[in-house]
Amino acid sequence: MHYKVATRRHSFIVLAFQVAFLTSCLGAIAAENDSFDGKVAPLLSQSCLSCHNADEQKGGLDLSSREAAMRGGDSGPAISASDPEQSLLWERIQSEEMPPEHPLDETEKTILKSWINAGAVWGTDPIDAFAFSNDRRAGRDWWSLQSLGRPVLPASASPDTQPIDAFVQAKLAEKNLAPSPAASSDSLLRRASYGIRGLPPSADELASVRSGEETYEELIRRWLNSPQYGEHWARHWLDVARYGESDGFEYDRMRPNAWRYRDWVINAFNDDMPYLRFARLQIAGDVLEPDNPSAITATGFLVCGAYDGLKPQVDLMRQIMRQDVLEDFVGTVGQTFLGLTINCARCHDHKFDPITQREYYQMTAAFAGVNHGERDIPAQPDKVKKLNQEIESRREKLRELEAPVREQLSARKSDSLGPNPIAAWDFTESNQDLIGQLHAEPQEPTKRIELGVKLNGNSTWLATPALPETITTKTLEAWVALSNLDQRGGAAISLQTLDGVKFDAIVFGEREARRWMSGSNGFVRTSSFSGEAETESGDTLVHVVITYAADGTITCYRNGQLYGNPYKASHLENFAAGNAQVIFGLRHGPTSPDRLLAGTLKTARIYDRVLTAEEVASSASNQPFISIQKIVEQLSPQQQKLHTELKQELDQLLGQQANLKGGKVYAANGRNPGVTHLLGRGSPLQKRDAVPAGGIAAVQGLSADFKVEPNASDEERRRQMADWIASENNPLFARVIVNRIWHHHFGRGLVATPNDFGFNGGQASHPQILDWLAAELIAQDWSLKELHYQILCSDTYRQSSVFNKEAHAVDANNQWLWRFSPRRLTAEEIRDSVLQAAGFLNRQVGGPPFQDVRPYLHRGAQFYEAIDPEGPEFSRRSIYRMWARGGRNPLLDAFDCPDPSATAPQRAMTTTPIQALTMLNSPFMMRMADEFSARISERHTELGEQVEQAYRDTFVRPPTSEEKARARAFAQEHSLSALCRVLLNSNEFLHLD
Structure with missing residues (x-):
């Protein structure tokens, strides 16, 4: 009996020892696996796998899995477990033959040698190719995919330094550079006016800041609240959204009601709609708020791109064309809101970013129910009534303000009795x-x-x-x-x-x-x-x-x-x-x-x-x-300011009328999406497993699993997609829009490629500024106007553009922001500014577009002939022209206006002879110069006064004595109209500094 007890006791001890030993071994194995996954795998991924992976095997070597690594390549086995000296991998690394461009440092060599010495124990097998970034592709550790946090200000920053300036100054000090002095008041205001409104400042606005009547910050606030702000920034957004008012492709049919989406964007910017809501409505407005006409109109974003209306008889061709449409949706949504080229994963896993082909089809599944076409939007009589009351209120105030001057001018009969009927x-x-x-x-x-x-x-x-x-x-x-x-x-x-x-x-x-x-x-x-x-x-x-x-x-x-x-x-x-x-x-x-x-x-x-x-x-x-211009000229400065504010409010209200009265809009039409399948090599002939709607797993901070079935409704899919994209937990969402706004103010984004935050977009020049502003955007309830204000009020933005030879030698591209980079005006800014200088700019807000092309049909296809029509309706801002994809404007084309068939996150800035020839000789410019000179001649009879007025209207400054003398002589010899044309073609007019 004692023997049995002892035997049991002995057995228990042996068992306990075995368990302890096994636990110890398992722990050691786990530790080795952790060491491999935490140290060795990232090292192999970053330094070796770009050339030696399952798809690309230089020298026949694949280091992505243990079996392949042990097998080796053309030169034999790469790894001899526990014996580095007999391992070809170690031999090449120790001699710094590999990797060829960036040899490992001593710490990295030690990690690799110790791993081989310990038996080359493998952890996760094969190595996750998407886990780590290397010199050829981004992994899930790529900077832009990481969760957003508010960076700590540099230790050198003083308490009263604005965070933007603190980060810029720290970087400049690091690069042994110094910031430029502040720009002059007039130069800064012209820069800011174009940055906010796309138009030059008035002489009164410049004078109000010079005299101290208004501060720079107050004027910035006033400009941000003007209707022209929404018009200007809507143009930037429509570039990205690939907005056009015809189908493109062979038939290029017009979309007569596409303009409602353009107006929606303008109104959203002017109303400072929170960017979170702005994005959600464009992705799924008709789903989120099905009874809201404005929300329905917002989905015009999805379908404002080119669309081939051809209906092939062959079913396979129809399927391929449908896949092309879905790629357009996914590509535009991904680049616009996330800065990811998700559409590059249509036929295979993304070559540069951690996006799988399956994830591409998860995204297409979310938009599989979206179709092009028109849909009805109901009238909103209650809102129309309220809006009409507000409109009449502004009109009455304007009438009261204008009445005394109108009576005086009428009594004097100093104006014409109006337009002459035939x-x-x-x-x-x-x-x-x-x-x-x-x-x-x-x-x-x-x-x-x-x-x-x-x-x-x-x-x-x-x-x-x-x-x-x-x-x-x-x-x-x-x-x-x-x-x-x-x-x-x-x-x-x-x-x-x-x-x-x-x-x-x-x-x-x-x-x-x-x-x-x-x-x-x-x-x-x-x-x-x-x-x-x-x-x-x-x-x-x-x-x-x-x-x-x-x-x-x-x-x-x-x-x-x-x-x-x-x-x-x-x-x-x-x-x-x-x-x-x-x-x-x-x-x-x-x-x-x-x-x-x-x-x-x-x-x-x-x-x-x-x-x-x-x-x-x-x-x-x-x-x-009696023209409003003549009435305003007779008002006091305070009355002129009030008149401008009331007129802007009235224009903004009038711009909302058309969309409240119902009608049709070209917007997303949701239908039963059916089940989406992953397509091998992107071919409808290679249908594989069903794929539910979902996001991109590499984006940190939120789940890419929408938890919906493959046969879920269009409403459920797009609602989930809107929630996933437009989320404060999505680090890309805030970063991308901050970068877009920075790009348009400085001419270059903190990330140089506004539509690509992946590997090909590179690193941010100032990641702390990007993240600080992104965090601030969220904290300010997604207010884009506040974001503009913070940027425009920074000392960095207020720097002069003066050239510095020493700084240029260090930073030729001004990446580190040692000065403000001068830029040429965009095509639309040039046209609108010419109209304003000539006194012809029609500031009517919203409504159907004007046509500067003549459409005609030929064999069932729509063609567009460029024309130069006259009249107030054709003198509206360029954003209100009909953007037919085949209907180009010669002036806008000359100055790099993009093709609306594709997303255009940044404008090209070329310098070509055709630009100077267009500005000097195009029918539009000839007509504007004639009208400009005629208007000046009506106000002034003496040539010297005419020259001075031409300078003030063009450059918002008087000419110097030398300029005046030369201009006067030129006008005497060639005409005042020729002088106006020369001034409008000058660098001072066409460029910002």
């Missing part, structure tokens, strides 16, 4: 044309009452003789009192061919009860203005104007205010001299009860050009036309 009729007095010989003849007996000529709606109408001149671009105007609101189809005034086959007319109630419309033959130029139903009848006169612009834009005004939304017709009708006439009370001949108007016509006019909104408003009020 024909005008006052039917209270007679049927005679007050301008020429287009006298109206009643076609049936008519009755004249105090209010005007009575139209009975059954038989009465009037007609003029044939036109003496051809008319295409035009304005029709009438004061009319309707007998009843239920009539359908009569016209107040119509321009028709003599046979009545073709016509343009102001028509009431024809297609939409109680609404005004532009009538036309076969409705070819007719569409709904979506205006309010008419409420006035009886003896109440209504003023109605319809304008017909050269690009096909047709606009209606009622009582001096915009009526509904303008729209664009495919073409304008040409009413030839001798073959057209004006008729009143009849839509078009021959007569028919449904074409006749019942009411009273008081006055009518016709113009051979498009009236501006300002001119229409003046005409509606029956006041002499």
